Amino acid sequence: MTAIFFLFTLFAIGSFGQDGKRPNVIVILMDDMGYGDPACYGGGPYRTPNIDRLAAAGIRFTNYYAAQAVCTASRSGLLTGCYPTRIGISGAIDHNAKFALNPDEQTIAELMRDGGYATGMVGKWHLGHKVPFLPLQHGFDEFYGLPYSNDMWAYDYNGERWKDTSFWRAKYPPLPLIDGNTTTKIISTFDDQDQLTGSLTKRAVDFINRNRKRSFFLYFAHPMVHVPLGVSGRFKGKSGAGLFGDVMEEVDWSVGEVMRTLKENKLDQNTIVIFTSDNGPWLTFGNHAGNTGGLREGKGTAWEGGLKVPFIVSWPGRIRGGLVRSNLVTAMDLLPTLVNICHLSMPVKKIDGVDFTELLTGKGKSNPRDEFAYYYDRNSLKAIRKGKWKLVFPANSQTYGPPATLGKDRYPGRYGSIEVKQALYDLSTDPGEDRDVQDLYPEVVRELIQVANRYRSELGDGLTNTVGQGVRQAGVVKE
Structure with a gap:
């Protein structure tokens, strides 16, 4: 990069647009999309031209990690800049959950709104299913979407209601589509699921159009490609790669609609668009799940396939396009980075994210993060x-390998369980985590154990029965 371009980039990052507006921000979060699913990350044989175009116009990261390998925990980390364990969050909650994201925690949306931004959320929330834990109570001016995952309904994998009413899935209440804090529709058939991507995209486009004259933050959290897969008639059977491929092409279309709307409103040059996923693919669903690009395991595990996911940042006219960054970045790092770029105030309470603005400006030698703690359970x-x-570290782990089985055509396979032994992996040469080198590098093992003990002291560890000194309480859901 030339000195002139570098100075221009620094100036652009730290300034408003020509119309005096701070940059708009759109976070597009996919559900269960694996590292290897977009074509620009090696996916196919379906096509994702809009996601690929986003990557070509921006920066594609190859070492980005979700906060955890499961829905609720992952989303809490992205929105608060905290390890989920710090704020008392774990797992994937449903209508029976006794905890939720504490309203005392400050989200990106709250910081944006306090800074004068219009804030909107479209899609899957999954951080608390009723007031006072819905998006409107966490900084969003408006919300249109689902309270939790689209498979949290009382229907069998064939779309019929569970006949065995004693089965726990049969006890799910109707799956609501919520506008604001009010249920406006019930999702009760596969046909309803098929319309989700289209209706949510329409609402996202409407939000952009209505707020084109002010700075805005849009959090567009797709329910797809989480099962049950749903796709509109326009894309059904069109990819040549089965239902999963059809869904990938429809969500890619959705990305294209967002980008088209920005360009039509002449907002594309002053809008940061971030594309990523909440965790890796749910591999037990076989041909209805995505792929990890060769990484080990998937969703629900602490292996690379569970947490390493696609991450693209585009900001035409402000950051140089067509770049690939291998630096370590996590979901928690979005909040402090956006705070810096958008000139907002940092949260009052301690967070775990680090500002990676310099990676966007082109400082290739900048390396703001060097550590990541893989929490699960x-x-x-x-x-x-x-x-x-x-x-x-030694622990029990879910596995998609033997003795597990894979499912097919909407039906899941059976999980497996394995006892994991301590092992050291060099991810630069062994991203698949199959060559333990701890005997060759005992000094590295000792150093990482010291790092782990620091995290245990601060955030706790169920494996060693350690209570973290920096852990805060989640919100308590009352009956």
């Missing part, structure tokens, strides 16, 4: 990454 520290090294 209720509060178990499963692994530590530092630099290129990952130390995995």
Whole structure:
């Protein structure tokens, strides 16, 4: 990068647009989309031209991690800049949940709104299913979407109601589509699921159009490609790659609609668009699940396939396009980075994210983050990454390998369970995590154990029965 371009980029990052507006921000969050699913990350044989175009116009990251490998925990980390364990969040909650994201935690939306932004959310929330834990109570001016995952309904994998009423899934209440805090529709058939991407995209486009004259923050959290897969007639059977491929092409169309709307309103040059996923693919669903691009395991595990996901940042005219960054970045880092770029106030309480603005400006030698803690289950520290090294700790783990089985055509397979031994992996040469090198590098093992002990002291660890000193309480859901 030339000195002139670098100075221009620094100036652009730190300034408003020509019309005096701070940049708009759109976060497009996919559900269960694996690292290897978009074509620009090696996916196919379906096509994702709009996602690919977004990557070509921006920066594609190859070492981005979700906060955890499961829905609720992951989303809490993205919106608050905290490890989920810090704020008392774990797992994937439903209508029976006794906890939710505490209203005392400050989300990106709250910081944006306090800074004068219009804030809107479209899609899947999954951080509390009723007031006072819905999006309007967490900083969003408006919300249109689902309270939790689209499979949290009382229907069998064939779309019929569960006949065995004693089965726990048969006890789910109707799946609501919510506008604001009010249910406006019930999702009760596969046909209803088929319309989700289209109706949510229409609402996202409407939000952009209505707020084109002011700075806005849009959090567009797709329910897809989480099962049950749903796709409109316009895309059904068109990809040549089965239902999963059809869904991938429709969500890619949705990205294109967002980008088209920005361009039509002449907002594309002053809008930051972020594309990512909440965790890796739910591999037990076989041909209705995505792929990890060769990474080990998937959703629900602390292996790379569970947490490493696509991450693209585009801001035409402000950051150089067509770049690939291998630096370590996490979902928690979005909040402090957006606070910096959008000139907002940081949260009052301690967070875990770091500002990676310099990676966007083109400072190739900048490396704001060097560590990541792999938490899963209720509060178990499963692994530590530092630099290129990952130390995995002894624990029980879900597996999609033997003795598990894979499903097909809407029906899931059967999970497996394995006992994991301590192991050290060099992720720079072994991203598939199959060559344990701890005997060759005992000094690295000792260093990472010290790092792990620091996280245990601060955030706790269920594996060692350690209570973290920096953990805060989640919101308590009352009957």
